[in-house]
Amino acid sequence: MTTDIVILGAKGRMGNTLVNLTQADDDLRLVGACERPGNADGLSIDGCIVTDDLDELLPQVPGAVIIDFTSPETSVATAKVAAKHGNPVVVGTTGLNKEEQAELEKSAQEVPLFWAPNMSVGVNTLLKVLPALVQALGSEYDMEMVETHHKMKKDSPSGTALKLAQCLAEARGWEYDDVKNHCRDGIIGERPHEEIGVQTLRGGDVVGDHTMFFFGPGERIEVTHRAHSRETFASGALRAAKWLSSQSSGKLYAMADVIE
Structure with a gap:
């Protein structure tokens, strides 16, 4: 058909x-x-x-x-x-x-x-598997994200970054709008436990990179998706x-x- x-x-x-x-x-x-x-x-x-x-x-x-x-x-x-x-x-x-x-x-x-x-099939598969990772690691692991796109992109953070970050928040039982931090500058004090930082990079012709960090005691896990085209x-x-x-x-x- x-x-x-x-x-x-x-x-x-x-x-x-x-x-x-x-x-x-x-x-x-x-x-x-x-x-x-x-x-x-x-x-x-x-x-x-x-x-x-x-x-x-x-x-x-x-x-x-x-x-x-x-x-x-x-x-x-x-x-x-x-x-x-x-x-x-x-x-x-x-x-x-x-x-x-x-x-x-x-x-x-x-x-x-x-x-x-x-x-992307890859990103949407990540949305299905990330909650299991978040729950397995437990509350001691801080969650952060960095997203990178080409310099012509108009919105920030990217829609994909927001979707992924919302997925992480939901897995912890948090409201994303209550825990998001899209910019850090100056003397900001210690990082709150209930926070997800999403930082934005823009430049060149990058199609789209998203890296999620899980910072735990004595180790960290990084999960990255890169779109090549x-x-x-x-x-x-x-x-x-x-x-x-x-x-x-x-x-x-x-x-x-x-x-x-």
Whole structure:
């Protein structure tokens, strides 16, 4: 069965990667490429409708799965337009606040909708196994994280770092917002026991590195995930799109649903 795909932000780095991988997959068919208003000029893809108006495009490609790695505001708007026309949506955008996530939840009641701040199978497997590690080590181990991304990344900490840190907090029975520390500066005193530090590095063209530290008495454990290419995330999104095409509305799906 072939899955029809519409890619938002097709001229961007991730969008271009998605276009290339979609065209190389016999189980996928690229039927639409959409850019922000006024930015579609010069974009030409054989056999594909190119436009800057998603609302105008979707009636021409019924059932096509939209893939959106744009911005929080755009992704929320995309979900609303998709719900109007009945097209499933895969969202890989990071940096969504609680209100924007709630908007996605609302749209998910009307159309199949998937959202993951990280599409990597490796990261999502980590989210499944980290709680067991945290619980086995016990409360004597302090938990910290360092995340590194390219200098063009706009949000900090990364959505992946936040998801991983929230996973660590939940494994300890903590509310993440109560224990997070995203910046240390000056005379700050001793580290509180109930704290998770997440520090951010930005530079060059790093796709994405996340290292979790577990500092215990006389030893430490480091768990690192490194993304070597944007294809890691694009491939995960296309896998999610194939899966989502046969799902029903009523739930905001995540990568755990696809893996399981």
